Amino acid sequence: MSRAHRSTVLSAGILLSAGLLLCAPAVAAAAEPAHDGGHAAAADGEAALIGEEHARAHAGRRLAARDAGGYPQATRTSSLASLTDSQARANAGFKASRSGRFAEFFPSPDFGVHLAQLPTGKVLLFSFERVETDPTKETGPTDRIGPTNAGRAYLWDPARGTGARAFKEVRPPTVLMPDGTHVPRPAPFFCAGHAFLPNGMLAVFGGNTGGKGGSGAKLSFVFDPWTETWFRNRDMSVGRWYPSVVTGADGRQIIMSGQSERGTGTPTPVVERFPAKRLPVPWRPYDIPLDIASERFGSDAPFRNDYPHLFSLRDGMIYGLGRDADQQWRFDPVSETRTDLPRRPADFRGYGSAVPLPAGLRGPDSVLVLGGDPHDPNTYRLSAGGWSTEEPRAFGRTQDDTLILPDATLLTVNGALSTRDYGNGPFNPKADLKYRQTELRGPDGHWRLGPAQRLPRGYHSNALVMPDGRVLVTGDELQQIANDPDIGDAMDGSIELYEPAYLHQGGPRPALDRVPGTELRYDAPFEARSSTASAVRRAVLLAPTTVTHAVNTSQRHLELRIAGVRDDTLTLRTPPSAADAPPGYYMLFLLDARGVPSTAKWLKLGTAHHPAPHRHRAGH
Numbered sequence: 001m002s003r004a005h006r007s008t009v010l011s012a013g014i015l016l017s018a019g020l021l022l023c024a025p026a027v028a029a030a031a032e033p034a035h036d037g038g039h040a041a042a043a044d045g046e047a048a049l050i051g052e053e054h055a056r057a058h059a060g061r062r063l064a065a066r067d068a069g070g071y072p073q074a075t076r077t078s079s080l081a082s083l084t085d086s087q088a089r090a091n092a093g094f095k096a097s098r099s100g101r102f103a104e105f106f107p108s109p110d111f112g113v114h115l116a117q118l119p120t121g122k123v124l125l126f127s128f129e130r131v132e133t134d135p136t137k138e139t140g141p142t143d144r145i146g147p148t149n150a151g152r153a154y155l156w157d158p159a160r161g162t163g164a165r166a167f168k169e170v171r172p173p174t175v176l177m178p179d180g181t182h183v184p185r186p187a188p189f190f191c192a193g194h195a196f197l198p199n200g201m202l203a204v205f206g207g208n209t210g211g212k213g214g215s216g217a218k219l220s221f222v223f224d225p226w227t228e229t230w231f232r233n234r235d236m237s238v239g240r241w242y243p244s245v246v247t248g249a250d251g252r253q254i255i256m257s258g259q260s261e262r263g264t265g266t267p268t269p270v271v272e273r274f275p276a277k278r279l280p281v282p283w284r285p286y287d288i289p290l291d292i293a294s295e296r297f298g299s300d301a302p303f304r305n306d307y308p309h310l311f312s313l314r315d316g317m318i319y320g321l322g323r324d325a326d327q328q329w330r331f332d333p334v335s336e337t338r339t340d341l342p343r344r345p346a347d348f349r350g351y352g353s354a355v356p357l358p359a360g361l362r363g364p365d366s367v368l369v370l371g372g373d374p375h376d377p378n379t380y381r382l383s384a385g386g387w388s389t390e391e392p393r394a395f396g397r398t399q400d401d402t403l404i405l406p407d408a409t410l411l412t413v414n415g416a417l418s419t420r421d422y423g424n425g426p427f428n429p430k431a432d433l434k435y436r437q438t439e440l441r442g443p444d445g446h447w448r449l450g451p452a453q454r455l456p457r458g459y460h461s462n463a464l465v466m467p468d469g470r471v472l473v474t475g476d477e478l479q480q481i482a483n484d485p486d487i488g489d490a491m492d493g494s495i496e497l498y499e500p501a502y503l504h505q506g507g508p509r510p511a512l513d514r515v516p517g518t519e520l521r522y523d524a525p526f527e528a529r530s531s532t533a534s535a536v537r538r539a540v541l542l543a544p545t546t547v548t549h550a551v552n553t554s555q556r557h558l559e560l561r562i563a564g565v566r567d568d569t570l571t572l573r574t575p576p577s578a579a580d581a582p583p584g585y586y587m588l589f590l591l592d593a594r595g596v597p598s599t600a601k602w603l604k605l606g607t608a609h610h611p612a613p614h615r616h617r618a619g620h
Helices: 024-030 036-050 052-070 073-091 477-482
Strands: 101-108 114-117 123-128 151-156 167-169 193-196 202-205 220-224 229-232 244-247 253-256 272-274 309-312 318-321 328-332 337-340 354-356 366-369 379-383 386-390 401-404 410-413 437-441 447-452 461-465 471-475 493-499 525-529 538-542 557-566 569-573 584-591 601-605
Touching: 073 101, 073 447, 073 477, 101 447, 114 193, 114 461, 114 471, 244 309, 309 354, 309 366, 318 366, 354 401, 401 461, 410 471, 477 493
Parallel strands: 193 244
Antiparallel strands: 101 493, 114 123, 123 151, 151 167, 193 202, 202 220, 220 229, 244 253, 253 272, 309 318, 318 328, 328 337, 354 366, 366 379, 379 386, 401 410, 410 437, 437 447, 461 471, 471 493, 525 569, 538 557, 538 584, 557 569, 584 601
């Protein structure tokens, strides 16, 4: 976690550069040596001009740039060049038509500790302000008390390309944290949990109050992708740092685990539901949760470790798969009870991924648990209430992210030996090449190695599938800082784009020209227009990803029944029930006989029972 407050407003006037508000004087001053004689007066003048909070931001960036001599720019530049060369050598033997390829690598203004594919097509990235530019030290404000413990957030618009103009700051709400400092700062919501509401908004719970090795915040927010605005809700009943969140079949969210406000080593067993049952679920884009409450769930979840994997499966139950082998539970969201599941075959699993496996026309009924133990390459499947050991990957890894692609292939990216250790000791940016290599699992269940990514990405790494079928890979502030091409600018992070093999098959992709703009009911027909309708063999719904710390509770892949094709019109049928596909927004892909997907369009699934439209804040 890190802080060195980002330049947001300019000194003598506002310079709007590339959709990012960048501070030219702050960046210029970063190269200057510190002179105590005029600094106090300069700081006072800057605060008078742009405000104390922004002045602190500028001072932090200048100080960080001054201290960057301990890990000089030349080291970062040569490291990135070496990684670029080794990636090219490693990937020379891979054919894009079989294994895909990494096509783009570009700077980002955020570390991407948290990532969400929004139904507007834009991507939300959020994390913390860095407090250190030396990657061999803790870069984030995990244990900081006061204004350096702050969050930040940005939107990337792929339609605007990959330059700085494609990013927009969406600053978190300013808050006063219960840390005794009484200093406002952007909400420190890093290492929170999050999931999508039925109206496409992202609900975010928890964060870091600071101190005590990292203590849980009671914060509760939603990000509205339609207005690109954050809204604050009533605090949770308990602080949560590293909680997990999942959206159930009723559209409400279940929040579990996380370190409490008492600090590291105090995981909370309290489970909460958002919104509270007495309040309506936000269904429409204008139903904005603001100042609404969560409530305590009827049973506890005494996970000993953070970020359990949570999934809502086709039986309507919530499955909580803990990192400890003996903490595997099923929760009934109606009766609010907890039932024991069998012990997982493997022992403790750290930060590794888990995926609800595609199950055709129905929602998922099994989960594949991967990674989390660098000494165990096996994968483990929970199905029908029991565990089985499945085909292993090439090697064990932690901090990995596994995604479901539109053609039902699984893709693993990222990974490390352990937290911030890539094979050469903790806080050592040198990494074993194998952790940069992807792995692919076909629908037949067999794994094979794929091309290597540019950066090693372990702790805080993330990835998601975009509507155009490409995969976005980001995260890991240590590696991003260690390989920053310009540590003095306002672009702390980096993004890589992977093109799966289906984008390299030659010939045109299927077309998806139009889908209904209204909410669709379950188990009902609807029409989609395609100029290549006769070539379509499959129609697939893919839920958008929101992910952090290898925990991705939102993934879902469903085939849709093709009821008929006439001219340019396909008649499709929605999933059977909300248990198969919880209400909300999904990407619809059309695939041809080669498995090549169209560019997706967004569909919204819902029930027929939500309340009559109202144009005021949800809960009021």
